[in-house]
Amino acid sequence: MFTRCLITAAVIALGLPAFAQDNPMRDGPTWGELQADVIGEVTPIAATGLFVAETPARAQDAATVPIRIIQSDPAMAVTKAIVVVDENPAPVAGTFSFGPQMLPLDFELRVRVNQYSNVRVLAETPNGLAMDGGYVKASGGCSAPATKDPEMAKVDMGQMKLRTFASLTHNRQEAQIMIRHPNYSGLQRDQLTQLFIPAHFLDKIEVAQGDEVLFTMEGGISISENPAFRFVYTDNGAPALTVTATDTEGNIWRNVLPKTGS
Template sequence: MAHRTLIAALASALIGAGAGGAAADTAANPLEDGPTWEELRGDVVGDAEIAPGDALFAVDAPYRAHDAATVPLTITQTDPGATITGATVIVDENPAPVAGTFTFGPAMAPLDFELRVRVNQYSNVRVIAETEDGLFMDGRFVKASGGCSAPASRDPEVALAAMGQMKLKLFGETAALSTPRREAQVMIRHPNYSGLQRDQITQLFIPAHFIDTLEVRQGEELLFSMTGGISISENPVFRFSYADNGATSLSVRATDTEGNVFEHDLPKDAAS
């Protein structure tokens, strides 16, 4: 009996340790101190003061990313009394750290916004939010590597042939005050080449070619815009909630670094 009890105790301890390890992977992974941000700070915000953002918004990103080339990053506003008008997403250790600079229209408040970024090595992924009261920062430390040089998921000819295709998904509607809110996802086909990937046949580097501007509107009203860089993932996806003004479609306009312009009117009644 004592032997069985000891075995049971050891098994319980091992299970607990395993559960603790799993919990550690999903527990909060706050920003870590390091010299990189101090080197970047002046280039990103100059001398502007930045306050802690944990009371204003939360950033969610995995502690260990399953795919370094498509790391999900979610920004969720926790103080509904404030207005977040813009945000800059930074991956400290990436070759081009500023993943994107975003502007948000009034219909996006309170902010609930998700995108996918590349992470090239273990790095802080931070968000600097702009409000009428100044700048606020929060973020997560993400363990991932090789995201900027990971091979593209599609053959280049196939990727270029589909480039610029877009799709809208809607996820229902909820009542928020007097205005219905809706959750949407906009998907854009584009290889978003980083300039660090190699052609799998020639082994030559594929030149950088990525979406550099994006606007999403409902009617004439801006929902959000982006100035992007190489740290935005291949085939960018943006999921967000917004106050629906009754427009029958969302219009999306994107440009890339090769001068291509992609414009689509995505009807809500055709969204899957």
Template sequence: MKPVIAATIAALAFGPALADENRASPLADSPIWTDLRTDLVGKIDIADAAGRIELEAPFRANDAATVPVTIRQTDPALTIRGATVVIDENPAPLAASFTFGPAMAPLELEIRVRVNQYSNVRVIADTDQGHLMTGRFVKASGGCSAPATRNPAEALAGMGEMRLRHFPDTPGLSTARRDAQIMIRHPNYSGLQRDQITQLFILAHFIDRLEIWQGDEMLLTMEGGISISENPVFRFTYTDNGSPSLRVIAHDTEGNVFEQDLPKAGQS
């Protein structure tokens, strides 16, 4: 069979399957969630968030150590006070808990997480209409034990550096809203990674609390765990109150506190 013909047949045969894989995948049945639910979020009623909140994540992750996850509010009438991100099959399933200030509404927040094996990634939102849940099934493995991109000495040398970027041409964003991204230099060691030279496990060391303010107005706070990726990145939209900078305060598990005012004008 000629190569061109063979390639055409393969494309016809596998094309529909590949298209299905690229569609957003719903939450899968998860017996572990039944066991975890009460411990993670308590005995609360949780309704389906369909049509009000969506979670965007890749069905097949390119890099299990940095999986992009976006929480997006689709019902503008909803008030979202906070959100809990859970990765069912991770060693520490509670990835992060967020609280949001009024300027974050309507909510759009992207974070990057580690996914250790095929798992549901879910968000449970605390809203004025009760607790709502949505999520996606993500195919990824090894994210929590993936080697760090830098050796420990290099990672610690730049720890705490921060950078702010604004995206001025975001489609569909009103003039009152701004699209920002904050990156924090931190190894966020999970405790499951090995030093590539000594092969010894690197002790867990990660950002466990984050605050982002504009002036005296709180935008968001986060209580985080080992599932937040190395060099954490947070992209979000917010209503600008005229303050010239965003103030970021990050605490890690070693007692370090990193604080910086990042000017909104340009890049810092």
């Protein structure tokens, strides 16, 4: 135990990705069946030296599993990433595009994991499409009951909050965007009627800083309830971040969130 604590402390001190090192993906047939549908005939290269996708080996909550993408080489820009949960009913959790102010990339999201599964990130880099990820032990994330009654969830749907953190350098900032939305997967039951709640989720999100887009998302049912995205970006001096979100029911929300928010 003492040795393990020393190793963990060393990993933290050096800024090394402990999850990715200790938790590699496992061989299995599912990705072979999915690959052509997700990325076509491209064969991804290993992400070693380009980026790391950190995943927990065992999730504390299968409905909110954190995935963190960290660019390893500042010269190897990660401009787009596809997050895939192999064993989920809808494996592609989301496709993300990143603007120049997000680079070098440090980006975290939360996904649902329905059963023990590889969780992989396929990212576009100057060296081509690269892949990294881990094997997550979790189950029931896509059918886990929503935290609010459906009628109550409608009341604050679309509300947004920006959290800001201490500056990393003079112009690199860390922030978190949180959006209220049940993101129903279509696999959850109403706790009163026991009927399935129809799928209803955020399908597009854009976060901008002034006229410059930081990142966009095209999402599916594997993104967690009340989506939250934590990221590092270069501050261009704009006083606020603007978040635009749409869902599968045609709702559109647009909020201007001052950077002084906490």
